[in-house]
Amino acid sequence: MPDFDFHVSAFAWVPETSRGWVKCLRPRWAFEEAGFAYRTTRLGPGEGGSDGYRAWQPFGMVPAYDDGRVRLFESGAILLRIGALSDRLRGWDDAEEATIASWVFAALNTFETHTSRLTDGLPGAVEAVSRRLEALEAALGDREWLVERFSVADIAMATVLREIGETAVLRRHAGVSAYLARCLARPAFDRALQAQFADFDDSRVA
Amino acid sequence: MPDFDFHVSAFAWVPETSRGWVKCLRPRWAFEEAGFAYRTTRLGPGEGGSDGYRAWQPFGMVPAYDDGRVRLFESGAILLRIGALSDRLRGWDDAEEATIASWVFAALNTFETHTSRLTDGLPGAVEAVSRRLEALEAALGDREWLVERFSVADIAMATVLREIGETAVLRRHAGVSAYLARCLARPAFDRALQAQFADFDDSRVA
Numbered sequence: 001m002p003d004f005d006f007h008v009s010a011f012a013w014v015p016e017t018s019r020g021w022v023k024c025l026r027p028r029w030a031f032e033e034a035g036f037a038y039r040t041t042r043l044g045p046g047e048g049g050s051d052g053y054r055a056w057q058p059f060g061m062v063p064a065y066d067d068g069r070v071r072l073f074e075s076g077a078i079l080l081r082i083g084a085l086s087d088r089l090r091g092w093d094d095a096e097e098a099t100i101a102s103w104v105f106a107a108l109n110t111f112e113t114h115t116s117r118l119t120d121g122l123p124g125a126v127e128a129v130s131r132r133l134e135a136l137e138a139a140l141g142d143r144e145w146l147v148e149r150f151s152v153a154d155i156a157m158a159t160v161l162r163e164i165g166e167t168a169v170l171r172r173h174a175g176v177s178a179y180l181a182r183c184l185a186r187p188a189f190d191r192a193l194q195a196q197f198a199d200f201d202d203s204r205v206a
Numbered sequence: 207m208p209d210f211d212f213h214v215s216a217f218a219w220v221p222e223t224s225r226g227w228v229k230c231l232r233p234r235w236a237f238e239e240a241g242f243a244y245r246t247t248r249l250g251p252g253e254g255g256s257d258g259y260r261a262w263q264p265f266g267m268v269p270a271y272d273d274g275r276v277r278l279f280e281s282g283a284i285l286l287r288i289g290a291l292s293d294r295l296r297g298w299d300d301a302e303e304a305t306i307a308s309w310v311f312a313a314l315n316t317f318e319t320h321t322s323r324l325t326d327g328l329p330g331a332v333e334a335v336s337r338r339l340e341a342l343e344a345a346l347g348d349r350e351w352l353v354e355r356f357s358v359a360d361i362a363m364a365t366v367l368r369e370i371g372e373t374a375v376l377r378r379h380a381g382v383s384a385y386l387a388r389c390l391a392r393p394a395f396d397r398a399l400q401a402q403f404a405d406f407d408d409s410r411v412a
Binding site: 058081094097113 | 283
């Protein structure tokens with residue numbers, strides 16, 4: 001893909017506890033799986049709120065994406081775009097593409113809405129997440145990935161599940177736990193994580 | 207589109223308080239805007255949990271979608287599909303399509319995760335929603351819709367905002383309130399709402 005100039009936004013600095021958890025991890029992981037080189041625009045303190053950045057990402061958050069042809073915000077939309085451009089991540093046919101899109105939305109709405117409640121210790125969250133994990137376990141069955149091959153659906157789902165990876169709720173679902181471990185064992189995930197760490201610039205914030 | 211056989215799942219019965227709020231409203235609205243005829247598969251009591259339905263919608267929820275070519279679940283994925291098939295809802299070019307996809311994800315993740323917390327009266331939700339409404343108001347500016355023309359992005363966003371439509375938080379943001387009113391005043395929204403109401407079958411549940 002020599003004529004795409006891949007480019008995502010990232011924070012120049014976040015506290016230690018947020019390192020490895022900023023959502024630019026999702027496009028970074030997809031780029032690593034696809035084998036696409038990419039650049040980052042690092043936002044210094046307050047730059048997320050600037051008018052210039054808000055014209056790209058209305059909420060001042062990361063990631064925002066630009067490939068020289070289209071600009072996107074929201075990690076789900078970005079994952080679908082990178083997936084569509086990659087021979088390694090694309091579905092085999094329209095049916096598989098549709099299933100990938102369904103699972104990306106499932107991860108970021110049906111799951112993340114409730115896993116974030118679990119992380120915050122809110123009432124009812126354990127039961128809500130548990131029901132969804134049970135359904136996910138059944139949907140996975142004996143398959144390695146959400147669709148026949150690894151796809152951006154797995155990147156979306158694994159990054160959401162990873163947030164609750166140490167909880168008893170997740171550990172009760174052995175199939176999902178094994179699926180998450182399989183996703184996070186991919187070398188491209190580790191490269192994405194290291195790239196996020198490497199991009200923080202401690203010299204800029206005294 | 208004579209060779210697409212549009213088809214969504216819906217509940218055959220829900221309590222009065224849920225009527226008009228079931229998420230099959232989103233594809234119904236998109237079909238009405240597009241001018242596409244569609245059929246519904248109505249799920250009776252317990253049918254959502256059946257293996258047959260779970261093979262279509264892994265979480266036993268509605269809507270699930272089938273157009274004879276692809277099957278989808280998750281209302282966001284369904285909206286993007288209907289939008290892509292409709293000359294009335296499609297973006298003008300790739301850039302606009304990308305913006306539409308970004309806003310559909312923004313509605314169902316950046317917004318709905320927090321508006322559902324507001325509906326449930328959870329701590330911090332007012333501030334989180336308020337910040338997002340402020341950003342949305344700035345992003346809208348003087349435009350009528352999220353992109354240049356009405357699109358499935360507006361259907362996603364309006365159905366999420368409608369859930370907090372009577373709250374003080376929303377009313378404080380006059381531009382967003384006016385935007386929501388503009389969306390809900392569209393005749394296609396009303397037709398979708400009436401179609402959902404008409405589909406409930408009280409004779410089946412004694």
